[in-house]
Amino acid sequence: MKICVLGGFGTIGRKVVAKILANSDKEVVVADRIDKDPELVFPGQQERLEYIKIDAFNVASIQRAVSHCKIAINCVGPHYRYGILMAKAIIDSGVDGIDLCNDSSSMPGILALDSYAKERKVSFLTGLGFSPGLSNLFVLKSIQKLDTITSIDINWTGDILHQAGKAQLDHFLYLANEKTSVYRNGLRFLVPLFSEAQQTIFAWPFGEMEVSQIGSPEIITLPEYISVENINVKGAIIPNWIQKSIKYSRYSGLTKDVSPRNTISGLLYKTGQFFSMKSVLNGKVALQVRVKGQRNGVNVAVQMDAVDYFASLVALSVATGAFALARGEVYEKGVFPPEGCLNENRFLTEISRLGLVYTISENFSA
Numbered sequence: 001m002k003i004c005v006l007g008g009f010g011t012i013g014r015k016v017v018a019k020i021l022a023n024s025d026k027e028v029v030v031a032d033r034i035d036k037d038p039e040l041v042f043p044g045q046q047e048r049l050e051y052i053k054i055d056a057f058n059v060a061s062i063q064r065a066v067s068h069c070k071i072a073i074n075c076v077g078p079h080y081r082y083g084i085l086m087a088k089a090i091i092d093s094g095v096d097g098i099d100l101c102n103d104s105s106s107m108p109g110i111l112a113l114d115s116y117a118k119e120r121k122v123s124f125l126t127g128l129g130f131s132p133g134l135s136n137l138f139v140l141k142s143i144q145k146l147d148t149i150t151s152i153d154i155n156w157t158g159d160i161l162h163q164a165g166k167a168q169l170d171h172f173l174y175l176a177n178e179k180t181s182v183y184r185n186g187l188r189f190l191v192p193l194f195s196e197a198q199q200t201i202f203a204w205p206f207g208e209m210e211v212s213q214i215g216s217p218e219i220i221t222l223p224e225y226i227s228v229e230n231i232n233v234k235g236a237i238i239p240n241w242i243q244k245s246i247k248y249s250r251y252s253g254l255t256k257d258v259s260p261r262n263t264i265s266g267l268l269y270k271t272g273q274f275f276s277m278k279s280v281l282n283g284k285v286a287l288q289v290r291v292k293g294q295r296n297g298v299n300v301a302v303q304m305d306a307v308d309y310f311a312s313l314v315a316l317s318v319a320t321g322a323f324a325l326a327r328g329e330v331y332e333k334g335v336f337p338p339e340g341c342l343n344e345n346r347f348l349t350e351i352s353r354l355g356l357v358y359t360i361s362e363n364f365s366a
Helices: 011-023 059-066 079-092 107-111 114-119 134-143 166-176 218-224 240-249 258-276 310-326 344-354
Strands: 002-006 027-032 049-053 071-074 096-099 123-125 148-158 179-184 187-192 198-202 207-213 230-237 284-295 298-309 334-336 358-365
Touching: 002 011, 002 059, 011 027, 011 310, 027 059, 049 059, 059 079, 071 079, 071 310, 079 096, 079 107, 079 114, 079 123, 079 166, 096 310, 107 218, 114 334, 123 310, 134 148, 134 218, 134 284, 134 298, 134 310, 134 344, 134 358, 148 198, 148 207, 148 218, 166 240, 166 258, 179 218, 187 218, 198 284, 218 230, 230 240, 240 258, 284 310, 298 310, 310 344
Parallel strands: 002 027, 002 071, 027 049, 071 096, 096 123, 123 334, 148 230
Antiparallel strands: 148 284, 179 187, 179 230, 198 207, 207 230, 284 298, 298 358
């Protein structure tokens, strides 16, 4: 069986390819715009690797890359620019797929391909990364312990620049010119990026951090599957000067257009990489999911935490999802977020086997 990783030479794509090679006997097609011998990137795996050059704006090249594969994984970002195009191309090819979409503006467009995916008899998992992705499945695991749910708080922090790639910065610069979604009292509305700051205590080595509204598709997808009144997704980028640069970039007006935004994200990425080399975190991130509700009439807060390297968390989630597709565990056809088609118990058991370490705790109050 072949799995195609689109953007397989990128910062995240390389980790995804490595996880698949290390934890399965699958062959991998590395599809990327960069001409490179995959043997140089993944030594000792020549017999299981194939390289195909693609252009993300050329649908025919994408379809050619995925046509002989069972599963296609899109690691090409930012998703506000490529998400819908790549999802449509994969579904057009009649191949099951996964993407890492973390963009609230493109997520509705990808989900809108559901009927078309059903016609093509394709299962497509969207938003299966760190947040969204692992965060959604932590939510599902947490609500098992509650009778009713009142709120969901998803928080993350970390040195994402060291392992996330320039596309992640491009994503946030794009969001800085828009507004981000929140879900409150059963209604979805918009607030500025990095607003509504609050202090949150993360697992070691992070401790107390200030997080703020970050904008993520969990706000869009979770209410479709879970009865809840309030959902917040907040984050904090380390180093903080990167977050401040993104936050205030909208006042310059330079990041409203694609070309200058691409240039600025590149400059920030290179500068951030330099400082990340000196950081003790060196690419580590923390994810915290806290679900509040009641059990037997008692107020309970269930919390799940994970700390790992950003690219590793994303790659673990993607590889686990790909293996679930390969085993036929996702039998529904259409486009789904993780909570719409994955069994959280099976998923978390499998991802733990692959290397994820997480904790789950409960807090009771009158």
